[in-house]
Amino acid sequence: MFAEIITIGDEILIGQIVDTNSAHISKELNKIGVQVYQITSIQDDKEHILQALEDAKNRVDLVLVTGGLGPTRDDITKQCFIEFFDDDYVENEQVLQHIKELFLKYFNKEPLPSNLLQAQVPSKATILFNSYGTAPGMWMEKDDTVFVAMPGVPYEMKYLLKDSVLPKIIKNFNRPHIYHKTLLTYGMGESDIAHRISDWEENLPQHIKLSYLPALGRVRLRLSSKGADEQKLRNEVDGQMEIVHKMLSDIAVGFEGETSITQKIGELLIQQNKTLSLVESFTGGALAQEITRYAGASAFYRGGIIPYATELKISILGVSDELIKKHSVVSLPVAESMAERGSKIFQSDYSIATTGIAGPTKGDGDDEIGTVCIAIAAPNGVISEKFLFGKVRERVIQKSVSKAFEMLLKEISKN
Numbered sequence: 001m002f003a004e005i006i007t008i009g010d011e012i013l014i015g016q017i018v019d020t021n022s023a024h025i026s027k028e029l030n031k032i033g034v035q036v037y038q039i040t041s042i043q044d045d046k047e048h049i050l051q052a053l054e055d056a057k058n059r060v061d062l063v064l065v066t067g068g069l070g071p072t073r074d075d076i077t078k079q080c081f082i083e084f085f086d087d088d089y090v091e092n093e094q095v096l097q098h099i100k101e102l103f104l105k106y107f108n109k110e111p112l113p114s115n116l117l118q119a120q121v122p123s124k125a126t127i128l129f130n131s132y133g134t135a136p137g138m139w140m141e142k143d144d145t146v147f148v149a150m151p152g153v154p155y156e157m158k159y160l161l162k163d164s165v166l167p168k169i170i171k172n173f174n175r176p177h178i179y180h181k182t183l184l185t186y187g188m189g190e191s192d193i194a195h196r197i198s199d200w201e202e203n204l205p206q207h208i209k210l211s212y213l214p215a216l217g218r219v220r221l222r223l224s225s226k227g228a229d230e231q232k233l234r235n236e237v238d239g240q241m242e243i244v245h246k247m248l249s250d251i252a253v254g255f256e257g258e259t260s261i262t263q264k265i266g267e268l269l270i271q272q273n274k275t276l277s278l279v280e281s282f283t284g285g286a287l288a289q290e291i292t293r294y295a296g297a298s299a300f301y302r303g304g305i306i307p308y309a310t311e312l313k314i315s316i317l318g319v320s321d322e323l324i325k326k327h328s329v330v331s332l333p334v335a336e337s338m339a340e341r342g343s344k345i346f347q348s349d350y351s352i353a354t355t356g357i358a359g360p361t362k363g364d365g366d367d368e369i370g371t372v373c374i375a376i377a378a379p380n381g382v383i384s385e386k387f388l389f390g391k392v393r394e395r396v397i398q399k400s401v402s403k404a405f406e407m408l409l410k411e412i413s414k415n
Helices: 021-031 046-057 078-082 093-104 112-120 153-171 188-194 198-202 230-245 261-273 286-291 311-313 321-327 332-346 395-414
Strands: 002-009 035-042 062-067 089-091 121-122 126-128 139-141 145-150 177-188 209-215 218-227 253-257 276-280 302-306 350-357 371-376 380-390
Touching: 002 021, 002 046, 021 035, 021 153, 021 177, 035 046, 046 078, 046 145, 046 209, 062 153, 078 121, 078 139, 078 145, 089 350, 093 112, 093 230, 112 230, 121 139, 126 153, 139 153, 145 153, 145 350, 153 198, 177 230, 177 380, 177 395, 188 198, 188 218, 198 230, 218 230, 253 261, 261 286, 286 302, 286 395, 302 332, 311 321, 321 332, 332 350, 332 371, 332 380, 350 395, 371 395, 380 395
Parallel strands: 002 035, 002 062, 062 145, 276 302, 276 350
Antiparallel strands: 089 121, 126 139, 139 145, 177 218, 177 253, 209 218, 350 371, 371 380
């Protein structure tokens, strides 16, 4: 079974807002065995909308439309449905009363005539009641294709999808089972991973698909399969995933939805009864933000400090002025000293230190923009590495965070 998602709104096409609706709908459809064939974004234009509906009708079994159901002139989705289905308006009394009650409850006033027009709906539509807003959803059929219209406001769309649309899809369509499992890896590029597992990949069963999902400092490997027997799918995919997990055991963190690199770090630290502190310069708290996302962080995380300015590395952290003058503030010796001082100040077993030049200017360092030094103070000594992560500030910081956690995980895993 295939579906298409159509998002309507000029604000999407000019980049004023990000279309999060499509991602959410796709994820929820996938859970119930509906495969999204295409996602289309179009402007608030009648001809474009009508053409998009016609094209989708010829491609898929189910079309989900978001946006254009509001009370203003540019909200024309409902009128397009009237034309597309050769229909007329009728007034829905339940929707009308709901609109009046919402305005009295939240605004203490009567709704405007334009708001009341939202109770005018296509006569052929099954109305999907929207408890969280004034625009109802609509379920209509044409030439064996189902069309569903939902509000573009994300929280309204999510509730309507969950409460009305998904249950109706489950009731009305026979769907295959779709099963995914994703392995998280760190510290190796996708081409190197692909080369390493090429023989295994070539021998995968035809109904199991492997996807490489690279991001900064990490690659996710997703296995997917669909069919009528859910347990058989799970057994086959899980079996193949166990094979590749063993092949990549040195870079594998765990499975998506079950763990993350910070969760893995936390679990190992707790198991070993060890603690962690952070000394961040140019990363400005990005490491701490990731660590504290982990709900059990208080069991191992001692604290952190952000000595952003060079003089604070000296006065607060206690790094030697002579060391900085001799090697520069962005150097392995300074990063190592920062990590050692952090471990001592916070009385932690491990301490990560970052110093670097994220850009766009060089700051106190003379090195090239994108130069980064990361050090880990550990019970058995200090390790450090120097990197060059490009000239885009955000990417330099993101790559540094990923690399720091990768280094820490490898160090902790030695025990």
